[in-house]
Amino acid sequence: MEEREFHSKVYWLTFIFSILVIWVHSGNAELFLGPGAGDGWVGRAERLLGSGLGQFAVPGFFAVSAYLFYRGFSMKDLERKWKSRIRSVLLPYALWNGLYYAGYVAATRLPAAAAVVGKPPVPLNWEECFRAVFFYAYNPVFWYLFQLILLTALAPVLYFTLKNVWTGAAAAGLLAVFLGFNKNFPVLNGDALFYYGFGAFAALHGRKWVEGRLSPARGAVWAVVLAAAFGGIYLMGRIGGLLYGSALALIFFRLTGVCAFVLAVRLLHLPAAAEFMKNNFFLYAMHFAWVRLINKSAALLLPPVPWSALGAFVLMPFVLVVLCTIFARLGRRFCPGIYGFLSGGR
Template sequence: MKRLTETEFRNKITWMTFILSCLVVMIHSYNADLFIEAEETGLFAEGLKLAQSLVSLAVPSIAVPGFFIISAYLFYRGISWQEIPGKMTRRVRSVLIPYIVWNALYYLLFLVVSRIPVLSAVAGKGTVTFSLENLADAIINYTYNPVLWYMQQLILLIALAPAVYAVMVNAWTGAAAIAVMLYFLGRATVIPVLNLDALLYFSSGAYMALHGGRFVEKRDGSGAVSWILKEGAAVAGVLLCIWMFWTTHHYANFLTAVLYGLLAPVTIWIALPSGRLPSPAPWMKESFFLYAFHFLVVRTLNKAASFVLPHTAAMAFLMYLAVLVAAVLLAWGTSEFLKRKMPPLWKLLSGGR
């Protein structure tokens, strides 16, 4: 079984994280409520509302679990006990500091914007007042950039990294722990502070890194049989995901919801070619910056456009696509500007990525 080279593996990770980041942008690009009037009916309008609603339901359980799995896989890939403290220390720079800086900047931005009448209407937060208490709330509870809830959970999971490693390093105890988590998730169990499903995804990524690396990083075979097996696995994954998604929302089944969250990103990974992907374009390489930056862009553009553009299903569709492209390009352009003109700030925002 041939494995990917380090360059090929990193390229595939970049493709995967870019795809997941774009899916997150699509979640927050929802604009049917802004552009489609209640009296507008017809197949296109109803289909668009349904499609955007399905994206809002289906995609969060793909993108965020995928990020947890990838984060854990990269943390535990080829790791030993001795390396864990160093990796945790590096995550302070790459995760904790950006989390603090992004939340603080969003708070300061809304503080200014809320005092400009036209922009305040777009922001929709009312008048934001300054206090150390409000600043602390914005940082701890991601008040003005809700997409950063993922990073808050990731910080907690990294703090638990030694415990996760102690359990997952043994294939049997790791499998048993995952089974126990699935059992309690099936019973919709809630634990304080940490999301149990986030712990499941993180632990599953750790398990893959510690025991399944040769399969995760397997290079695609060149024969017809290898192609059929790979494509067959991807198709089977898609069909299972569809069934799990339907079961989840038809029967309110939380177990199939978390299984869907596990299988969907794995299916995307399987579907992506291994060893045959082209090098990612420059605008694909700042997925974290896109993730943290996009919420402001998509909501501002959609809300501002809804004030001046016709309220039709066609316009909703065009803006839905336009804000995705705009978010990717603006994130890339802003990151390039910061790298050249404000490198210290860039390092804080990007975590040194």
């Protein structure tokens, strides 16, 4: 696979994951239809798309981020990679968290906005500011970036563990056993480490599988393998199964789903990624507040009927992509420095 095609496929993949993340946070049945509506057919339909397909998005982000970090990696690249991630991850993380905090501080003190936000006045002090900026207190979707920062900091440990196939496989096995007993680490999420480690291992040892030529016949074989994996994980996760009651069932299921998305993007003859697909970080960072604002505003303006809720839910990613594209173009044109920080230099 040529370098240009590879990066185009990555943009496609992360764009799809971004759309799914928006649907995860766009559930609105009870907002439009009242308490208990989440158990009705609208709520079930939204969960099928949001919680069903959407559950593969963040594991996919972890795997793709790790693959890009460790693709062609050696220890001499560590300083350069860390410096790059400070600009592309750490600084935007702090800046967006600060903006969300400032937004909530302002909105909860303005009567008209407070009615939409639905929160009491947010404390304005240094302690709360620290909690917001460093621990994403008012930007819950950035738990992903918090975990990604921790995993990036662990690069030397992960590289020396995973650069050898056997030590990498042994570490994966030990982590699987640890997670299989529903254990976790104090700050680092074990499932995030598993997804990220999978992507890193693939970059270090499986580039020919990920980026090599994939014929339709070989793609069909991999599709059958993944379908069998889905079936096996489902059976093992049922009552009486080997993975019943274990977090591993869900982790393996989601990881298999990520592989299925990668396979689909590889097999499909997709056009080169459009420019609006390259704003995925900015889209991820801005979407949460806008989803809440649009859903709450739509619930006030539209009739409280099922099709209003479902229509707002289905259209939400497309509305957000349009808004993101407009903001990105305006940012690049009128305040490129600020936009550069907000987008992580992307």
